[in-house]
Amino acid sequence: MSVIAGPRVLEAGLSRATVLLAPVAVPAGYPSPSQDYFDGRLDLNEHLIQDVTSTFIVRVTGHSMQGAGISDGDELIVNRALAPKDGSVVIAVLDGELTIKRLRVTKTGIVLQAENPKYPDIRVPALSEITIWGVATTCLHHI
Numbered sequence: 001m002s003v004i005a006g007p008r009v010l011e012a013g014l015s016r017a018t019v020l021l022a023p024v025a026v027p028a029g030y031p032s033p034s035q036d037y038f039d040g041r042l043d044l045n046e047h048l049i050q051d052v053t054s055t056f057i058v059r060v061t062g063h064s065m066q067g068a069g070i071s072d073g074d075e076l077i078v079n080r081a082l083a084p085k086d087g088s089v090v091i092a093v094l095d096g097e098l099t100i101k102r103l104r105v106t107k108t109g110i111v112l113q114a115e116n117p118k119y120p121d122i123r124v125p126a127l128s129e130i131t132i133w134g135v136a137t138t139c140l141h142h143i
Helices: 044-048
Strands: 002-005 008-011 018-020 041-043 055-059 075-079 089-094 097-106 109-113 130-140
Touching: 041 044, 055 130, 075 089, 089 109, 097 130
Parallel strands: 002 055
Antiparallel strands: 002 008, 018 041, 055 075, 075 130, 089 097, 089 130, 097 109
């Protein structure tokens, strides 16, 4: 399996990444008493990946999707087996160039919508070659 990260292709193994799982949800409001124990392990592969044979991680560059919570440097988990639909965040190949945008299917054609007002939407011309490479399912956002 390969992982696309920007213009590079990286080889990836299928290690089983597990982390400790806290037994309680942590409130984002007022603090609650701390718990000093954990409730087993959570397998990140099972939690984040639906189909390991068609799932890739793509590193984001740029700021056009900030309104969707996707920032420069984030990684997207992308499933190539999912069928894209109106409103999906997709990796599109438009005339040979990769881009991450929200797919909009309109009466007048396909629009690749930016989620930042500083960036224009891309109205796909009728004679352009477009391929939806995959559908983003999760954003790994760095804080």
